[in-house]
Amino acid sequence: MQVGHVALAGTIASFAPQITAAVGGPKITGWEALAVVFVAHYLPNFDVIPIKLKWAPDRFHCSYSHSLLFAAAVALALWPINVSWAALAIVSLLLHFAADMGSSVGLPLLLPFSRRRFSLYLWADTGHSGWFAFKSTYEQACTWITEGGMFLVLAVRCYQLGVWPLR
Amino acid sequence: MFEYRRTPYLAILYGAVIGTAVIALVEMPARPLTPVQSGLFYLLSYLPALGLSMLSDPASKRARAEYMKIDFYAPKNNAGAGEPAAGAPRASQEGRTA
Numbered sequence: 001m002q003v004g005h006v007a008l009a010g011t012i013a014s015f016a017p018q019i020t021a022a023v024g025g026p027k028i029t030g031w032e033a034l035a036v037v038f039v040a041h042y043l044p045n046f047d048v049i050p051i052k053l054k055w056a057p058d059r060f061h062c063s064y065s066h067s068l069l070f071a072a073a074v075a076l077a078l079w080p081i082n083v084s085w086a087a088l089a090i091v092s093l094l095l096h097f098a099a100d101m102g103s104s105v106g107l108p109l110l111l112p113f114s115r116r117r118f119s120l121y122l123w124a125d126t127g128h129s130g131w132f133a134f135k136s137t138y139e140q141a142c143t144w145i146t147e148g149g150m151f152l153v154l155a156v157r158c159y160q161l162g163v164w165p166l167r
Numbered sequence: 168m169f170e171y172r173r174t175p176y177l178a179i180l181y182g183a184v185i186g187t188a189v190i191a192l193v194e195m196p197a198r199p200l201t202p203v204q205s206g207l208f209y210l211l212s213y214l215p216a217l218g219l220s221m222l223s224d225p226a227s228k229r230a231r232a233e234y235m236k237i238d239f240y241a242p243k244n245n246a247g248a249g250e251p252a253a254g255a256p257r258a259s260q261e262g263r264t265a
Contacts, residue, residue, distance in 0.1 A: 141221035146215075148215035
């Protein structure tokens with residue numbers, strides 16, 4: 001998933017009151033929720049930075065940062081700071097993994113215990129960044145269904161919350 | 168992107184169905200949607216609808232099948248452009264789960 005991550009992160013943020021209440025965390029503002037969710041949701045894809053800096057091979061993308069251990073580590077690191085942030089982060093990370101599961105590259109969710117990659121093979125992965133990766137992703141049907149669907153869900157959430165469409 | 172000319176037009180039809188269903192499901196009686204607001208929902212419905220109509224388009228299937236053969240994460244120095252590296256781990260080789 002590429003652009004669809006924006007819609008998914010926005011949708012997760014729209015459920016922030018319910019998520020934070022479920023763990024009994026402190027109330028957070030809408031902007032705070034948006035910031036935490038967006039950073040946490042995009043965190044796994046920051047593995048592109050060392051690749052771009054030539055510190056890691058291309059194959060580093062969708063590896064350790066897309067594992068359950070990484071999600072747990074981020075949540076555990078945030079837990080002492082703010083329980084609500086930790087809850088939002090783990091939900092954001094797990095839904096990031098779920099959104100990427102359709103890609104043929106597969107996610108090594110069990111790293112470092114197993115190198116097995118999990119994928120639903122809905123669309124072919126065509127690289128971690130760049131115009132070709134972007135263009136070729138949207139030549140495939142399932143990306144439009146999943147990502148377009150996410151934007152529709154986000155629009156519904158915005159309507160339900162009264163923030164869109166503006167009158 | 169499309170082999171059939173009908174694909175984007177078929178998406179309009181699918182989008183109308185999806186948009187109608189979404190509006191029927193989520194519209195609140197206390198906050199009825201104006202025609203413009205409904206139009207925005209129909210416009211957004213076109214995105215997944217385009218994907219649905221692309222499912223029956225050979226160009227989309229061909230693109231997916233072609234890209235599936237290529238390992239885009241193979242080291243560039245020991246493999247030809249677009250060719251899978253020998254023994255390159257891909258999801259399909261390491262463990263298919265679905």
